[in-house]
Each structure stands twice: as C-alpha cells, then as structure tokens.
Amino acid sequence: MTTAQPAGTNPGKSRNTTATDIAYIAVFAAIIIVLGFVAIPVGAAGVPIVLQNAAVILAGLVLGRRRGLATAAIFLAVGLALPVLAGGRTTIAALGGATVGYLVGYLVSAWVAGAIAYTAPFRTNRGAALGILIVAGYVALFFQYLFGVFGMMWRLDMTFGAAWAAQVPFLLPDAVKVALMIAIAAAVHAAFPDLRRARARA
Template structure:
C-alpha cells in the first residue's frame, strides 16, 4: 500500500508540474518593474489547494529544478535567469506558496460552505506569500523602496483575484469528485451499515 501511495503522489506531482510548465506560454508584460502577468503563479496555488502542502511543495521544487536546465518559466525563462532578475522573489514564493496553501486547504471541514471558505482563505494566503516574496525581490534586485515595490504589484491585483476565483472553483470541483483525495478516513459513525448486523450476530 505504501508503494502504491508513493507512486500516486509522484503521478499527482508530475501532472501538476506539467500543467505549470504548459502555462509558461502565457506571459503578458505589465508596468515598468519587469514583472509580467502569468498563469503559473495561480497553477502553483491550485496545486496546493488540490494536492495539499507536501505534494504542493514538491510541485514547486520540481518545477524550479527543471527550470535549472529548461526554459519552463513564463516567457521562456530559466530558474537561474529569473533568480538573477527582478522576479527572484516571486520564484522563491513559487516554492513556499503551494506548501502553505496546501497546509491550510487540507484542514478544511467536510461541509461545502466550510470547504469553500477554507480554500478561499488558503488561496489568498498563497497569493499574499507570492506578493510578499516578490516585494522583497524587487527591493533587492531592482533597488526599489518598500512603497514602490508594493505599488508594482497593484496592477496584478485584479487579474490575480480572477485567477484565484477560478482556482478555488476548480479545487472545489476536484474535491467534490474525489472526496478521498485529502486522505481522510471515514468517521466511525459513518461505518457501513452492513457491518452492524455482523457485529450483532457475533454478540
């Protein structure tokens, strides 16, 4: 069973990493800070929402590891080139955000309303982490002060909000279709009814 679980985790991580890489083809330059609008940041948050913290972390790590040799980042960039430029902070956020997003998401209650609220909160926290890391990166790599670095992210708020809404809707749909994805065991009170007569017969 453990081998099957590991194989499943590898498959999930590989699929989401491939999704993140495919979305590298979407890159829209915005503003003067050299940071484009991309879909990869939302895909990494989605990985955390769907796969949880541990597997979400692995998606971020594998994605950037492949980027050391391949142009998998938005606009055809590599990890090393991104770390040397103004987007360095965002790249660090790509590792942290899916992990934290997943840790929060996988603590969601079973009911639909609670699940929706928790996943939304998790997505917001994930995006906040990306922005925070990005701000630090802009200050270090571009020499911007704190106010200017924060202001450079304003243009991304509306499109990123739209992306988060879509990510949360997708994650809710996935968890609704695959309720066992979070690895939760059924509650004792929800044990199959067929087991009760057997227990009575043995009494």
C-alpha cells in the same frame, strides 16, 4: 522465513500511495510548465502577468502542503535546465532578475495553500470547506506578493512602498485567476475525496 510487519501497516498500499503521489506531482508540474507559455508584460518593473503563479497555488489547494511544495520544487528544478518559466526563461535566468522573489514565493505559497486547504471539512461541510479554500488561495497569493516585493527591493533597489505599488497592476488579474483555481480545487475535492485521505494515510 518471513518478517512480520508491524500491526496496521500495509507495504503494498504504501507503495501504491507513493506512486500515486508521484503521478499527481508530475501531472501538476506539467500543467505549471505548459502555462508558462502565457505571459503578458505589464507594469513599470517589467514583471509579466502569468498563469503559472495561480497554477502553483492550485497544486497546493488540491495536493496539500507536501505534494504542493514538491510540485513547485520540481517545476523550478526542471527550469534549471529548460526554459519553462513564463516568457521562456530558465530558473537560473530568473534568479538573476527582478522576479527572483516570486520564485521563492512559489514554494512558500504552494505549502501555505496546502496547509490551510487540508484543514477544510470537504466531506462534512462543503460551505465551510469552500470558505477555507478561499482563505488558502488568497493567503498563498499574498505570500507570492510579499516575496516578490522583497526580490524587487533587492534586485531593483526599490523601497518597500514602491515595490508594493508595483504590484497594483496585478491585483485584479491575480484575484480572478486565484478565484478560478479555488473553483477548480473545490470541484476536484468534491469529485475525488480520496485525495486527502490518501495523503493522511501516507
């Protein structure tokens, strides 16, 4: 005896989509981890210039808000046991330092980047889509800064203005990194248009 499936559903396709999502999330989490080997100390607060923050935004731009958030969450979860954060730190160690706010910012920025990016008309208007990706990337970066500022105010007893001033050395490097991530995301969406449609079907 078989049970009829609701009209319009396809369990096999749903399982394939879930497996594909897991693969995408794993790949991007691995990319973020690998980029943790690059860290350049700068600024009076001792917060390094890293590539991981840009890679988290890239995950959101490419995968969308849910998969992007899942990628950032898995990356931080792995960091609970292994030193995968920039500078060879664990998530637990970072939670006790000045960079705690940036970890929260990673989660928020991945979600924000994906939420904005997936409103882009990738198939019908690539110019507008690129503009939306630009907005998504830099709004996501702003949230990383914002939560980073709150973390520094908490851990270092800095004023709001002083904590924002500590971000200045990172503005240009981060702007360049995010521009690169936006270009990569635009190329990925152009080459793999099913990325967005698969997420919508799921």
